[in-house]
Structures are given as C-alpha cells and as structure tokens.
Amino acid sequence: MAQIFRVERTKNFTVMSNHHFKNKNLTLKAKGLLSLMLSLPDDWNYNMQVQ
Numbered sequence: 001m002a003q004i005f006r007v008e009r010t011k012n013f014t015v016m017s018n019h020h021f022k023n024k025n026l027t028l029k030a031k032g033l034l035s036l037m038l039s040l041p042d043d044w045n046y047n048m049q050v051q
Contacts, residue, residue: 014039 016038021031037046 014035016035020026020034
C-alpha cells in the first residue's frame with residue numbers, strides 16, 4: 001500500500017476544495033484550468049479573445 005506524505009506549506013501553494021475534483025460533470029481539462037486560475041494572483045486579468 002502506498003504512503004501519502006503531507007507537508008505543511010507556508011508559501012507558493014494553492015488551496016482548493018475537493019468538491020471540484022469530485023464533480024463528475026467537470027472534465028479533467030476544466031479541473032486543470034480551474035486549478036491554474038486559482039493558483040494565479042487575485043489581480044490577474046482573465047479574458048478570452050475570439051478570433
């Protein structure tokens with residue numbers, strides 16, 4: 001059986017609810033994008049440019 005090692009972090013980490021990871025309606029791509037967006041600073045500017 002594999003062991004899980006948990007490390008206490010004080011900087012350079014993102015806290016995210018497990019709710020999003022367990023949601024079967026979200027694709028892996030959507031979960032990855034959400035993780036990336038939550039890891040960016042609060043003042044990050046998100047936009048989509050349609051070409």
